Amino acid sequence: MKNREIEISVKERRKEVLRNLRRFGGRLYNQMEKGIFPRIRMPSRSTENIFYSPELRQYILGDKTVRRSARNIRHIRPFTQLVWAGYFASELTKNRKTSTLRDVYYSAQAYDMSFKDQAESNSIVTDLETVMGFSREDFKVFPEERSAIFGDLTIEYTVPGYEGKQLNLMSHPDGVMIGPALTSSEFAQTRADKVIAIEKGGLFTRFIEERVHKKFNALLVLTAGQAPRATRHFIHRLNKELDLPVFIFTDGDPWGMHIAMVIISGSANAAHLRELTTPDAKWSGVWATDIVDYKLPSDPLTEVDIKRLHELEKDPRYEGELWRRETQKFLSIKKKAEQEAFSRYGLTYIVDEYLPAKLEETD
């Protein structure tokens, strides 16, 4: 299939993850064989080392690094935890077993490894991402949440029991789940020329029923609220590997706006990763200006909504013209509207009128 950027294949990626993990362990062994205390240096993830990059249009880490050394008594605990996390990640990846952050926390006890709490264990998994340069989904630590996809894309599985099997993602008209099997599949064929991501399940079903996938030649992704990381990575792949533009439709409020933003520019928590963002994706609506232009039924903004908008105004990801304009518009009209508000003009208005107008406007 056509590639805008050279991306390594899923199989190559899995090998590369295992190579990286072996390299990580190998370095520690070498240090010990030379008679020196094993140590690791990695980019610092402290707040003062996180910067927004206007070029990459996402948060990145600066030049500061931190060192963990087995020599330092205060480092021994996180150092040992990190080494165990590397071992556990390698077991998961080799055996092709998926897990969750919660599983990692509890699994540690099977190895007499102790984490104070879930937060400590999560932080060590993020350290491992930083050391490895791979996201935790690559070493089989998956989000608990699930989202879905529907459309004319044929995938080829790489998971055990399904290797080489293909599935067209129109096979089930309610959509299929975006889980470990889907995200680790190769793309075999598609006739779609765009991706439309949708916040809500009801509208996702409406789009399928109204044949948006055919009429607009689109793959439909249900984010089910904030898109899980695995889904953000999958959208990134659809954009990079298949060169498909991405349009995001959310509720018209600061929370919907931020669902779009996190798909586009990611979060500060993932400043050490590059594959969870899709900077060229577009937030196509529902905008504050749409609430006015389409005379949508609306609700007043709450105190919490307004507070959130003021936070977004200071967020470097929101510096683009569209984002400034819409944030200000929300604050001036003091209203919000859900995607379903278009049903005010009949159930299919959103597909017949709004969708084509917005796809053109944000193309």
Next chain:
Amino acid sequence: MKNREIEISVKERRKEVLRNLRRFGGRLYNQMEKGIFPRIRMPSRSTENIFYSPELRQYILGDKTVRRSARNIRHIRPFTQLVWAGYFASELTKNRKTSTLRDVYYSAQAYDMSFKDQAESNSIVTDLETVMGFSREDFKVFPEERSAIFGDLTIEYTVPGYEGKQLNLMSHPDGVMIGPALTSSEFAQTRADKVIAIEKGGLFTRFIEERVHKKFNALLVLTAGQAPRATRHFIHRLNKELDLPVFIFTDGDPWGMHIAMVIISGSANAAHLRELTTPDAKWSGVWATDIVDYKLPSDPLTEVDIKRLHELEKDPRYEGELWRRETQKFLSIKKKAEQEAFSRYGLTYIVDEYLPAKLEETD
């Protein structure tokens, strides 16, 4: 396929829904032709008319009825809203368009029908269920939430564009969504002999990876927290139409326990319906006694958890021996545990040891 009880087929059901709606409208026309003010009598859904039936093992409505008459000025508003809801439901069902409660609320505006707020519109939809004796999913008003299923069941679609097409639900190893197309499908073939419902996405994936569907001949249903109504109806169908016993696995806390209970005995809000419960389904774990017996890593119960347990103690659905014992046990050990806590004994312990033991214990 074998039928424990005679259930009408999906196609018959759709026809019956349309017949009921026509009958509803027809009665009103007849009354008007006779020169009398149209009126409707239906079972009262007020709290004092909701009873728990130990025979049916669910809430039911008592003998009290309410009358709405176009003659009564105070009735005119809800009466008109109900008639409109019947018209809208008939449009949805005839045109095979699905919607959500939110859509119904906004759609009313397209007909110059006004609802004060979402609560008023929801209540009218429930009135329509009560009048019709069918659940709102039958007239195409679906939940926003989505859950998933995986296993060796072949379904045959009845939705437009897919009529007569079959899909085996093992086609996609992340699971397929339980949406309007799945719930309106007919069951063509299965080799499964039980249903296992699971609260969480991570464990659902674990069960698929560890081939629980093969080893235990099971259909796996992800409830994704509290099971959406459409999923509860689907589980009911699997139980009634295919005669499959249902086992439910949740977190070991009052919230997990109640997820199981709502699948089994439903809620007071749906006392007017019979198809959203599966009274013979079993809550197989995680029990409070499992926390002790399996020495699971646990967290202390919070104030809110304890308050909830005291509420459940007074709930008539919780009068069975298992429920009383486990509620008391939670309160005495003052601990709760998640399903993932079994990872303490290795990732596959839950499938290798716990699952078979509990399936046997609750069979």
